[in-house]
Amino acid sequence: MESDIIFREATEQDLNKIVEMLANDALGSKRERYELPLPESYKDAFKAISSDPNNELVVACDEEKVIGVLQITFTPYITHQGGWRATVEGVRTLSSERSKGIGTKLIKWAIQRAKERNCHLVQLTTDKERPDALRFYERIGFKSHSRGAKV
Template identity: 70%
Template sequence: MDFREATLGDLSKIVQMLADDELGKIRERYETPLPDSYVKAFEAIDSDPNNELIVACLGEEIVGVLQITFTPYITHQGGWRATVEGVRTVSSERGKGLGSKLILRAVERAKARNCHLIQLTTDKKREDALRFYERLGFVATHEGMKMKL
């Protein structure tokens, strides 16, 4: 498996993966052509040195994706954190260790950027995802709060 930063040409496959589960079906709009909002978001991520959209490839086929954002904080003595979002694998590859390799890649990137912490959120409805992240060493240390705007 190879990892690389996503290109605009990968965007359709990325959105397809994001839409391929029960919650994604509700949140995402995988259609041709893709809504322009996805292109604008990709361009913003791609132009920001503190954001990476990483794809996992088996040969030429994209089989996984995640976004990692690096953020400086005043807390923790001005330390940096890495936040992982949008983790998905193609349904045909689930349960084969791909997701673990993808997350471990994010951990490597966070260490390379001298982050003191890597964090992520997952929907409480995703019980399998919660167990998956716990197996990889993530600990539910905080109660997260969100407000839709």
């Protein structure tokens, strides 16, 4: 029997597990520094996120165990008649919990949260080096239609 997954805002005590999940893939291992104690930059980012009412760092928990994470940012726009949109990033599932539907539940939770915040659009980003992630997002209803650029 599958247990219920709880979604809650992350606490600073969750930070080690969050960074561990972010670093636990080929791309993440190149750009994250999972070491204990964590570099102060992660703690500084956590404080900035948690103090911003338009940013939420959310963890999925099976009982007390953190098994997933995502960040959702709410942004007002002049376009779409001054509408709001939600951007979802940093989606990860604990490696031992992959292929169990946790990612789908995380994204569905984020879509519901965006509706609660009256967002007209939910967008997400994924690196082009993560084709499996792109296929996953398309499978749950996202359409790849834009092309962005970074400096």
